[in-house]
Amino acid sequence: MQTKNSNLSIKTYLDFSQLLELYRGDHEQNRSFALKREKLLQNPLKLLLDWSNLNQFRLTEELNSKSYLSYLSRLSSIFGLLFFIIGFFVGLGLLSYSGEAPVNIIYYLLIVMVVPLLSMTLSLLSMLTHGGVADFFNHLFPLHWIEKLFSTLPFAKRVDSLDSPLSAELSKWIFIERIQLLSLLFSFGLLISLLLMVVVKDIAFGWSTTLQLSPEVFQSILASIGILWEGVLPSAIPSLELVEISQHFRLGRRVDPQMIQNADKLGAWWKFLAMTTIVYAICFRFILWLISKYGVKRQLERDFLALEGVQGILREFNTSFISTKAPKQEIHLEIVEDSIEQVSDNMYKSYNTIFGWNFLKDEIVLANDAKEIRGLAIFAVGGSSSFSEDESKAENAKESVLLFVKSWEPPTMDFIDFLEILIENREVHEVQLYPLGTVGRYYDSDAKDIAIWRRKIQGLKSKKVWVIDDAE
């Protein structure tokens, strides 16, 4: 699985994060999106970026990235300019030569080599550690405190109030990257001031230390420093003779006569100082800047995939969308409640005709016996009889009619057709519909079954038909 992508930036990350707050799609949409880009399924980062681009139009409010990046670029521009100027003036200060005492190159080396190396070591330690430890190293940089002060400014406050999704680790990397960039600008300022001073002034460089350092030892130290460019530019490594004639002692009011005699040679130090600045303060820093940029990018990739909701979208990209939904809308049954209830418990002892809907004749006789009722004519209707047979039986019925039905079987339209013939039969005065339960339950019916029959008969709006309700 590839997780690298060159298009990933803080802007895309912030926009994506803002989009996720608003919209995550659904499984069907996300899977369909992924299937159209099947080749990218192995590169989730690229797939997510494409998805983000496709859905950018949904972000109608002001983008958080706009505020944040504008703040970041303003911060970087102001500090960048400031660091460059400071570097330039520090260079001027270090190289200021009054003519009374030479410029001590050790000071200069401290600023262009030792301090950057220390700062780079701190940066490396911060890069290699996490959480509180990395935080501790970052706190050692003055920039950290300067930025903290800066964050109290009104425009910075607004950015601070944004619910930034930048993780602590990503913020650390962004800070480290900024440190490298600003340090680089500082070193450029220093180098320019060196080149400018060399051009416009004749600077007498010297070296002076309280340590009992012989010129031979000092030269070997300088040669070690210059080992990186020895092969390319040997003239930029001070010779032993130059080191010897450049040694300066502060005792005495005047410059050593030997130095004055060799004044034209003392200027040769500039090449060494320039190369030290270029290599240690600029090239090394540049490499570290590239590493920190890579660190930001790698962290961005990690955080991008760790954003809330991303794993869900990726799962939807990768898992088949399974649907069991009906494309056709359901037509809901409208139940019309009628006000007149055709319910009775007034059963007769005898009926002119007794019908048993879907009963066998023997079963009707058994039910009559159980309910102690009699019928002049008894007919089995429904079931295996044909509709025309039932039709003629219904047409011949007279006066009071009892109609047994199975309470658990809901009324079908076939039954309603039969009942309507009875209703239309003028000879029939009353139809009592008796829903019976199963024999196993001694014909007792469930109230919910009876309710179905009651509702159905109610819907017919006939005053001739009554439901006998003896439910439990």
Next chain:
Amino acid sequence: MMQSSSYPKFAVVGHPNKGKSSIVSSMAYDDSIQIGDTPGTTQVNRGFPLKVDGEIIYELFDTPGFQRARRILSWLKEQEPVSADKRGDLVKKFIVENREHPKFKDEIELLEPIVNGAGIIYVVDASKPYGVEYETEMEILRWTGQPSMAILNLIGDEDYRDQWKRALGHYFRLVRTFNPIEATFRDHMELLESMAQLKEEWTKPIQKAIGILETLHQQKIEHSVDTIVSSMQKSLSYIYVAKIKGDSATKLEEKTAKLEYQKQIVKYEREHKQEIEKIWNHRSIDKAEDALLLDDIGLFSKESASIFGLSQKELIITGASAGALGGLGIDLAFGGGTLFLASLIGGAVGGVGAMVGFDNIYDVKVLGQSFGKRELTVGPMKNLNFPYILLGRALYHASVMAKRSHAQRDFVNLGDENSYTGQVIDSDMRKKLERVHVKLRARNVPKDESIKEYRDTVLKGLLGLLG
């Protein structure tokens, strides 16, 4: 309309009110289908295709019940007699000639998928006695010539299956019992396997569908576990921060902050439960459950803790085990040179911590911020029982949703304490869970492997509840 497709189709047919829609609802994992005790609830046929990335694997049709079966059979018998292989054409002819006939609307909706090639799944209520009136319906279905099976649905308490089997055996190759309300996932798969036997050409697609549905089921379980773990992480590490004006928080500020904190925790739980219901496709569920009470006498009382959380004794053991495990790490780092004192101390500290922490709720702190501003923070939850109560509720809810048939329309009572089996989280699982709980309480980010172990433990718990 009368063209046939290559994938298997099944029409669920039968007498009105015999549970056809319940069966389709359960098989299609769709709780939005209207199911009612009023006959005629289903008025048109509706196809429920099982689609995988747009490709239909099989389709299930919900149909209205037979209303005028005798008249159709009469119509068919009135036609010029044809050989058995041509009877299907007569059924088609009936549909074509009576499409506009208002009296045969239901029958046409019912028979249409069948004449278009669907297999027949005839549903009867075997809790009620067999009746001769069913023979007309079965005879019409036999005329269609389509492969068929019967399902015995036990809606009521009585059991007339033997009677039904004897009658149905004359008309159907297969007769199976299936209760859509109580059917488990395994029951669904077994029914599908039976459906696969209806026609040789359908065996492979249905086997494929079984594989897909099993994968989907597993994915839903995994997705549920991920949702629970993510919600647990958010809830346990949540801190509410409020800016305050004075040097210390007023009573009102503290009360408001606590309330906001509680609201957020309840919101996290509600959101994750909604997500779980969405995963299991229970969108129309009507449920009641005890609210997650985050006050001193609700969630954190020793009485309520016994329902979903752990007893104080269990907590002390858990705390001691977690402490001892931490100490063991130190001992091992020193190659046992510490005479395992660190484990001993860790265990004691963990145990005492649990004993004291049982009644603790959450820290309310006033923190100094740079440049003189002050913040009042509430959380993370310090109560040691809180994670177990939250997890217990989450697992119970997820298991109910996973097991609930989509044919069920009754009210779900998630507050039923007796339904929860606390035993699914044993002492070994508790130790693993506690490692992450400790980290989250301390606002530390647990390592990936700890989260994985936590997830596996939650998965084990959920599978335990699912049985």
